[in-house]
Amino acid sequence: EQLIMIDAAYRASAKRVTAVCPFYGYARQDRKAEGREPITARLIADMFKAAGSKRMVSIDLHSGQIQGFFEGPVDHLTAIPVLEQYVRDNAREGLVIVSPDAGRVKVAERFAQHLTDMSADVAFINKRRPKNTTNIAEAKEVIGDVEGRLCILADDMIDTGGTICSAAELLYARGAKEVWAMATHGVLSGPAVERLNKSRISRVVLTNTLPLAPEKRIAKFEILSVAKILADALSAVFEDTSVSDLFGGENQS
Numbered sequence: 001e002q003l004i005m006i007d008a009a010y011r012a013s014a015k016r017v018t019a020v021c022p023f024y025g026y027a028r029q030d031r032k033a034e035g036r037e038p039i040t041a042r043l044i045a046d047m048f049k050a051a052g053s054k055r056m057v058s059i060d061l062h063s064g065q066i067q068g069f070f071e072g073p074v075d076h077l078t079a080i081p082v083l084e085q086y087v088r089d090n091a092r093e094g095l096v097i098v099s100p101d102a103g104r105v106k107v108a109e110r111f112a113q114h115l116t117d118m119s120a121d122v123a124f125i126n127k128r129r130p131k132n133t134t135n136i137a138e139a140k141e142v143i144g145d146v147e148g149r150l151c152i153l154a155d156d157m158i159d160t161g162g163t164i165c166s167a168a169e170l171l172y173a174r175g176a177k178e179v180w181a182m183a184t185h186g187v188l189s190g191p192a193v194e195r196l197n198k199s200r201i202s203r204v205v206l207t208n209t210l211p212l213a214p215e216k217r218i219a220k221f222e223i224l225s226v227a228k229i230l231a232d233a234l235s236a237v238f239e240d241t242s243v244s245d246l247f248g249g250e251n252q253s
Contacts, residue, residue, distance in 0.1 A: 003051040010052025018237060019053040022209035022226060023157075023185045027062035030069075045069035057233055059209055059226060060156045060184040075243045077233050079184040079207050080107075082224045084114050086182075086205055087152065091118070095150040096176075098142075099124035100167045108154050121145065125167050140170075147175030157185035158206070161192035165199040178202055185209050186223075188216055196220070 002019065009017050029040035048056065049071060057075045061067070067074040087095070097120055099108035105124050112120040123144025151171045158164055158181065168179045179201050186206035193216045196204050205222045206212070212223060229246075236243045 003047055006048065006051040006053050014052075016054050017052050018055040018057060018234070019048050020057045020230065020234070022059045022230065023187075024058045024061055024066065027066060030063055030066055041066050042069045055237065057230070057237070059207075059229070062156055075233055075237065077226075077229055077243075078247060079209070079224075079226050079229065080111055080114065081229065081247070082207065082226060083154070083182050083184075083205065084111065086222070086224060087115060088118070090203075091150060091152070091180075093118045095119075095152060096121045096123050096144065096146050098122075098144070098146070098151050098153050098167070098171065100153055100155050100163050101125060101127050104155060107156075111154055121149075123151070125170060127163065127167070142170055142174045146171055148177050150178045150180070151176045153179065153181045153201075155181075155183045157187050158183045158192060158196075158204070159187045160190045161188070161195040161199075165195050165201070168199055168201045172200055180205065182206075184226075186212060186221075188212070193218060 006017050006019060024044070026040035026044055029038065032039060054072045055075070056070055056072070057077065059077045059079055061076055064076060067076055095115070095118060097108045097112040097115070099105045099122070102124055105122070108122050108124065112122045121144065123142055123146055126141045126143060153164055153167055155164065164181045168181070171179050180203040181196070181201050182205040184207050187210065197218050197220070202220065203222060204220050205224065207224045207226045209226060212221070232246050233243050236246060
């Protein structure tokens with residue numbers, strides 16, 4: 001439907017069309033992990049271009065390299081400001097920002113840097129994903145000091161919940177006092193809601209980049225709005241000012 005709307009605007013002689021995709025679908029399919037696999041993230045970018053979009057605005061892409069799939073400008077925003085504010089309002093000092101895998105350590109470090117006044121540290125979990133699987137991962141070991149502390153698992157998305165829930169169990173096994181899960185995108189496919197509800201995770205903090213159906217809402221879910229982030233970014237786009245300045249340049253990776 002969004003592609004149809006872009007095409008309609010383009011055919012109506014719009015001066016420029018900017019596509020706003022808070023959640024960029026198929027972002028994990030950004031390379032060929034096996035033979036005869038599609039690179040769907042690139043295909044989606046090509047479809048937006050073919051429809052007439054000249055610019056893309058998205059939040060917390062699964063990998064920053066996806067920006068290279070577009071020929072035009074890509075404004076890669078981040079939801080860290082709203083997640084950070086939630087932590088400040090609800091957490092105590094001495095917390096640990098935990099990356100659920102080694103690939104998200106830089107994001108966890110950036111998150112923790114914003115919370116240095118709360119004595120935030122960083123840890124990450126070494127995990128293994130079985131061959132020929134896409135949403136199954138096994139947490140193996142915690143790298144960092146988590147004993148007796150509030151641990152916040154920070155990721156870009158929660159899909160089936162397997163990674164987050166197994167990571168939480170491992171953190172508790174290593175002595176964590178409490179575990180929260182924070183993610184920008186709540187995909188919540190398959191058994192995700194049931195898994196999260198039964199898990200020892202005390203809070204699951206998501207943003208509204210994706211709608212959450214009423215039947216999926218459970219008591220431990222907290223939904224934060226990214227409306228202001230998008231509004232400020234679009235204002236900068238159409239006033240031809242810097243989008244990255246809104247985030248101190250930290251939205252580029």
